[in-house]
Amino acid sequence: MKVQELTIAKASKLLADGKITSIELTKLYLARIKKFDPEINAFLLVNEEAALSQARESDKRRLNNEPKSRLDGIPISLKDLICQKNVKTTAGSKILSNFVPPYDATVVRKIKEAGLVILGKNNLDAFAHGSSTENSDFKVTKNPWDTSRVPGGSSGGSAAAVCSGLCLGSIGTDTGGSIRQPASLCSVVGLKPTYGRVSRYGVIAMASSLDVVGPITRTVEDAALLLEVIAGHDQLDATTLNDPIPIYSKEMDSSLKGVRIAVPKEYFTPGMDADVEEKITNAIDKFKQAGAKITEVLMPHTAYALETYYIIQPAEVSSNLSRYDGLRYGFSVFKKGSNQKLEDVYFNSRGQGFGNEAKRRIMLGTYVLSAGYYDAYYKKAMQLRTKVKMDFENIFRSADIILTPVSPTPAFKIGEKSDDPIKMYLSDIYTVPINPAGVPAISVPAGFVKRDGKDLPVGVQLIAPMRKEAGLLNIAHQFEKIRGFDLKMPKINET
Amino acid sequence: MINKDEVSTVVKLARLDLTASEVKKYAVHLEKVLKLFEKIKKIKTDDVCETSQVTGLENVCEEDKFYWDENQRPKSQKELLAGVPESEDGLIIVPKVIEG
Numbered sequence: 001m002k003v004q005e006l007t008i009a010k011a012s013k014l015l016a017d018g019k020i021t022s023i024e025l026t027k028l029y030l031a032r033i034k035k036f037d038p039e040i041n042a043f044l045l046v047n048e049e050a051a052l053s054q055a056r057e058s059d060k061r062r063l064n065n066e067p068k069s070r071l072d073g074i075p076i077s078l079k080d081l082i083c084q085k086n087v088k089t090t091a092g093s094k095i096l097s098n099f100v101p102p103y104d105a106t107v108v109r110k111i112k113e114a115g116l117v118i119l120g121k122n123n124l125d126a127f128a129h130g131s132s133t134e135n136s137d138f139k140v141t142k143n144p145w146d147t148s149r150v151p152g153g154s155s156g157g158s159a160a161a162v163c164s165g166l167c168l169g170s171i172g173t174d175t176g177g178s179i180r181q182p183a184s185l186c187s188v189v190g191l192k193p194t195y196g197r198v199s200r201y202g203v204i205a206m207a208s209s210l211d212v213v214g215p216i217t218r219t220v221e222d223a224a225l226l227l228e229v230i231a232g233h234d235q236l237d238a239t240t241l242n243d244p245i246p247i248y249s250k251e252m253d254s255s256l257k258g259v260r261i262a263v264p265k266e267y268f269t270p271g272m273d274a275d276v277e278e279k280i281t282n283a284i285d286k287f288k289q290a291g292a293k294i295t296e297v298l299m300p301h302t303a304y305a306l307e308t309y310y311i312i313q314p315a316e317v318s319s320n321l322s323r324y325d326g327l328r329y330g331f332s333v334f335k336k337g338s339n340q341k342l343e344d345v346y347f348n349s350r351g352q353g354f355g356n357e358a359k360r361r362i363m364l365g366t367y368v369l370s371a372g373y374y375d376a377y378y379k380k381a382m383q384l385r386t387k388v389k390m391d392f393e394n395i396f397r398s399a400d401i402i403l404t405p406v407s408p409t410p411a412f413k414i415g416e417k418s419d420d421p422i423k424m425y426l427s428d429i430y431t432v433p434i435n436p437a438g439v440p441a442i443s444v445p446a447g448f449v450k451r452d453g454k455d456l457p458v459g460v461q462l463i464a465p466m467r468k469e470a471g472l473l474n475i476a477h478q479f480e481k482i483r484g485f486d487l488k489m490p491k492i493n494e495t
Numbered sequence: 496m497i498n499k500d501e502v503s504t505v506v507k508l509a510r511l512d513l514t515a516s517e518v519k520k521y522a523v524h525l526e527k528v529l530k531l532f533e534k535i536k537k538i539k540t541d542d543v544c545e546t547s548q549v550t551g552l553e554n555v556c557e558e559d560k561f562y563w564d565e566n567q568r569p570k571s572q573k574e575l576l577a578g579v580p581e582s583e584d585g586l587i588i589v590p591k592v593i594e595g
Contacts, residue, residue, distance in 0.1 A: 085567070098578075099578055100577060100578060101578075102569045102574050102575050102577065102578070103567050103569070104567060109564065109566075109567065195549050195550060196550045196552070209547060209548055209549070235557055235562050236562070238552075238555040238557075239548070239550060239552065239555075241550060241552075304534075304535050304538065306531075307531060307532050307534070307535045308535070310528065310531070310532075311532065318509065322510075325510075326580065327579075327580065327587065327589050328578075328579060328580075328587065329578035329579060329580070330578075330580075332580035332581070334580055334581055334588075334589075334590060335581065336581040336583065336588040338590075340590050341590060341591075342589070342590040342591065342592055343510075344590075345589075345590050346510040347510055347511065347512035348512045350509075350510055350511050350512070351511050351512030351513055352512070354511070359511060359513070359517070359521065360521060360524055360525075362509045362511065363502075363505050363506065363509055363511070363521055363525060364525060364528055366505050366508050366509040367497075367501075367505050367525065367529075370504075370505070370508060376536060377532060379545060380535055380536065380538075380540060381535070382545035382546055382547060383540035383543040383544070383545050383546075384535060384538070384540065384543075385545070385546040386543050386544055386545065386546040387540075387543065389546055389549065421524050421527065421528060422527050422528065422531060425528075425531075436546070436549075437549065438549030438550065466549070466550075
C-alpha cells in the first residue's frame with residue numbers, strides 16, 4: 001500500500017473489500033506523523049489512543065457488515081478551530097491554550113456518526129487570522145514542498161498534513177481564502193462550500209457572515225465524499241441552508257463539452273508572477289481542448305473587493321472576539337479573592353492573551369465600527385458588498401463557472417511578509433471576493449513552478465453560483481482528469 | 496491621518512491593555528490599512544442597499560423546544576464549568592461589578 005496513491009475513495013474501497021483494516025490505516029498515518037511532523041509542524045495535537053480505539057470500533061463494525069457510512073474507518077484531521085468534545089481546542093491562540101470544549105461541533109458530530117477516525121488537530125493562524133500559518137501562537141507550519149516557505153493559511157496545518165500524507169483529509173475553514181489558498185500552495189484540493197452549506201455550530205467564530213467549513217483533500221472526489229458527511233441543515237445554526245444534500249461523488253460524470261467558463265480580466269493583475277499566470281493559462285487551454293466555451297468577462301467591483309473584505313471581516317472579528325473576557329473561559333489574569341477591578345481583568349486578560357494579528361484586527365474592526373467612522377467604512381463596505389455580489393450574479397447569468405488564479409505567487413518564504421500586514425493581506429486578493437458573495441469555490445492543483453530549484457505548487461480557482469457545489473465538483477473533477485499530471489507527494493526529511 | 500489619541504481611544508473601546516511600543520506599532524499598521532481604504536470612500540453608493548447576509552434566509556424559527564443531542568449533553572455541572580478560570584460551588588466567580 002503506497003501512501004502516494006492512497007485517497008479517501010481508494011482507502012474506503014479497500015476497507016469495504018476487506019483488503020485493509022482501519023487500524024492498519026490509522027497506524028500507518030500515526031507512524032507518518034511521528035516520522036515527518038517534527039519537520040512540518042502540521043499538528044498541534046495528536047490523539048493516538050483515541051484514534052486507535054475509534055479505528056478498532058470501526059473494524060468491528062466492518063466485520064459485522066454494519067459500517068456507519070462509506071467512509072467508516074477513514075483517518076482524517078481537524079483544523080484546531082473546530083471544537084471536539086473533551087479534546088483541547090486552541091484556535092491556535094494563547095488565550096484558548098487550555099480550552100477543552102464540553103461539546104462537539106456539528107461537523108465533528110457528523111464525522112463521528114459516519115465513523116471516521118480523528119487523528120488530531122491541525123495548526124492554523126491564531127483565530128484563523130492570516131495567510132501563512134505564521135500567526136499561530138504555538139508554532140510555524142512549513143510547506144512540505146520547501147520547508148523554508150509557508151504552507152499558506154489559515155488552514156496551513158491541514159493543507160500541509162494532507163499533502164505530505166499525514167492524514168487522508170482534513171476539515172478546514174475559509175473566511176477569505178483560508179481553505180483555498182493553502183490548498184493551492186500545497187498542491188491539494190480545497191473546497192469552500194456555499195455560505196450556510198455546512199454548520200458553523202461549534203466552530204470558533206472569526207467573521208460570522210463570511211465563515212464556512214469545508215474539506216481539504218488530495219482529490220476532488222475525496223472533497224465530494226467529505227462534503228457529503230459534513231453538509232446539511234442544522235438546528236443549531238440558523239444560517240444553514242435547508243436543501244437536500246445530494247451524493248456529490250456520484251454526480252461527477254458530465255463532460256466539459258459546452259460548459260461555459262468565464263475568465264474575469266480583473267483577476268489577472270500585474271502583481272501576479274508570470275509563471276503562475278502561465279499555469280492558469282494552461283488550465284484554460286485544457287478546458288478549451290475538452291470542449292468548454294471560454295469567455296473573457298469584466299467584474300468591475302473586484303477592484304474594491306479586498307477593501308470591502310478587510311473592513312467587514314475585522315469588524316465582525318472585533319465583535320466575535322469580545323467574548324474573550326477572562327471570566328468564562330480562556331486565559332485570565334483573574335484570581336479569586338483578589339481585589340482586581342473588573343475593567344483590569346478585561347484589559348489585561350485580553351492584552352496578554354491575544355496575539356499580534358488578533359489585536360490588530362480587533363483594533364481595526366473597533367475603529368471602523370466606532371461612532372464617526374461607521375458610515376465611511378463599515379456601511380460603505382456593506383454597500384460595496386452588494387456590488388461585489390452583483391458582479392458574480394451578472395456573470396452567472398451566462399456562465400456556469402468562473403475561473404481565476406488562487407494566489408498571485410507560489411508559497412512565499414517564512415518571514416517574508418510577516419511584518420507587513422498589507423503585503424500579507426494582498427496575498428488573498430483572488431480569494432477574498434468570493435466570501436462576501438457567499439458562492440462556492442474550489443482550488444485544484446494546476447501544476448508546479450520552480451523557485452530556488454524546488455517545485456512549488458500552483459492551484460486554479462473554480463467558482464460556481466450559490467448552492468451549486470454539485471456542478472462545481474463535477475467540473476473540477478473533469479479538470480483533474482485532463483490537467484496532465486498525477487498526484488505527487490513532496491519528499492520530506494525524516495527526523 | 497490617525498493619531499496616537501485616536502489609537503488610545505480604540506484601544507480603550509476594544510478593552511486591550513497595550514504597551515506604549517505596541518500602541519506605536521499598531522498606529523503605523525492602522526495608518527497603512529486605512530490608507531488602503533481611501534479609494535473606496537470616493538465611490539458613490541448612496542442608493543445601494545447594504546448586504547449583511549448572502550443566503551436570503553428570513554425569519555428562521557425553530558420549534559419552541561429545548562434541543563440537545565443526548566450524546567452531547569455534559570454529564571455534570573463540573574464538566575460544564577471545567578473551562579471557567581475561577582469558580583466555586585458550581586458558580587462562576589467574577590470581580591466585583593458594582594462598586595459600593
